[in-house]
Amino acid sequence: MQFTSNILILHNLNINRVQLFKEKKALRDFLSAEKTSNKTIGFVPTMGALHEGHLSLIEFAQTTCEVVVVSIFVNPTQFNNKEDLEKYPRTLDNDIQLIEEKFSGGIVIFAPNAQEIYGKEILSSHFDFGSVATFMEGKYRDGHFNGVGTVVKKLFEVVEPDKAFFGEKDYQQLLIIKKLVELTKLPVEVIGCKINREENGLARSSRNSLLSIDDKAESSFIYESLQEAKNNFGIKSVKDIEKDIKFAFENHPLLQLEYFEIANAQTLEPFSESKQEEKYRAFIAAYAKNVRLIDNIALN
Incomplete structure (x- = not known):
């Protein structure tokens, strides 16, 4: 796989530390080799701009998984507000550095663009999530959970994790993901992790x-x-x-x-x-x- 910046080449070559992939095929090939060694694959999906809450998910995932994949992808289909999508923070280089400083190895970053995930048409699929999608976020963010379900399903199909870790700050989303796994029968265990907070109690986001x-x-x-x-x-x-x-x-x-x-x-x-x-x-x-x-x- 070809990278365009020196920092990405460095991350790819340094096999004992963080590895970065931007293409599905390259990631699949890497993970396939890891699975032949019967390594447990953990997955932490994020939209980047990483903070201590994300790091706590990764740290917890490492307690039960030999390889942890962290996706960094701002998913356009879960935003019902174009302005909100445009202003969402994007800090990939800082995110990579933060993970390298915190973890000594066993972390794989998947940072695709929208075309790599969706192809030519960036559209949501429709899911029947039932009552858990009806209230609160489902009421105020039209189409949000279809966008979440679409991208998580695509990411699960790429990574094929044994376990996936989600923070309880997005508790409704956590229930949506569990329902998604039930509907699609994907063989992944969804694990909710407690909310990580600032010193003043504000949930980290x-x-x-x-x-x-x-x-x-x-x-x-x-x-x-x-x-x-x-x-x-x-x-x-x-x-x-x-x-x-x-x-x-x-x-x-x-x-x-x-x-x-x-x-x-x-x-x-x-x-x-x-x-x-x-x-x-x-x-x-x-x-x-x-x-x-x-x-x-x-x-x-």
């Missing part, structure tokens, strides 16, 4: 790099609100908790609430009364100026 220092500090209010919901769950009614949170955001100087919902942790369906045997989570999406942030928390 690539979008956090778009926030000023002051805005990042103010945005800790999102996690504080989730904690308040957790503390009041089982004491106040769901309607009263939602009312309190929405009122608090109406008076916040920076954050604009898009949604706050309490839902069944498995189906994501809303409810009026909790059942002792069921698990529930609170979900939130808010804008800090023009930066969209999401988070969630287990309530019981």
Whole structure:
């Protein structure tokens, strides 16, 4: 495979450290050789702009997998807002350096372009994900989960991992991926990993790099609100908790609430009364100026 920059040639030749592939065939050939040695393949899909949250996923993947593939690909079909796609941070060289500094070996980076993944037509497939795709992100981001399902299916088919690791910050997406595997019968184990947070509680996200220092500090209010919901769950009614949170955001100087919902942790369906045997989570999406942030928390 030919690379156009010296840094990419270096990564490809240094077999004991990070290896970078931009083409599916070259990656498949490499992984096929690894699988003949019965090595377990782990997969961490990302859209780049890596942070400590991503690194924690990679680190966890390495505890059970001999080879970990990290994809870095900003997927156009999961954005329903063109401006959001255009401003999404793209920092491939920094991402490579970050992984090399953190990990001594066993990491493979797959950084294709859109044509390599989709071919000539960049289109989403349609999936029947059921209720888990109906609410929250599914409601406010039309076509988002079809885009997610399309690209993850394509990536799974390229990498053919034994295990794939996703952060619970995108909890609804995690359930979507599990449903995708069920629908497509792809032989991959999907593993959810706990949310990695900034010191002030803000969930780590690539979008956090778009926030000023002051805005990042103010945005800790999102996690504080989730904690308040957790503390009041089982004491106040769901309607009263939602009312309190929405009122608090109406008076916040920076954050604009898009949604706050309490839902069944498995189906994501809303409810009026909790059942002792069921698990529930609170979900939130808010804008800090023009930066969209999401988070969630287990309530019981």
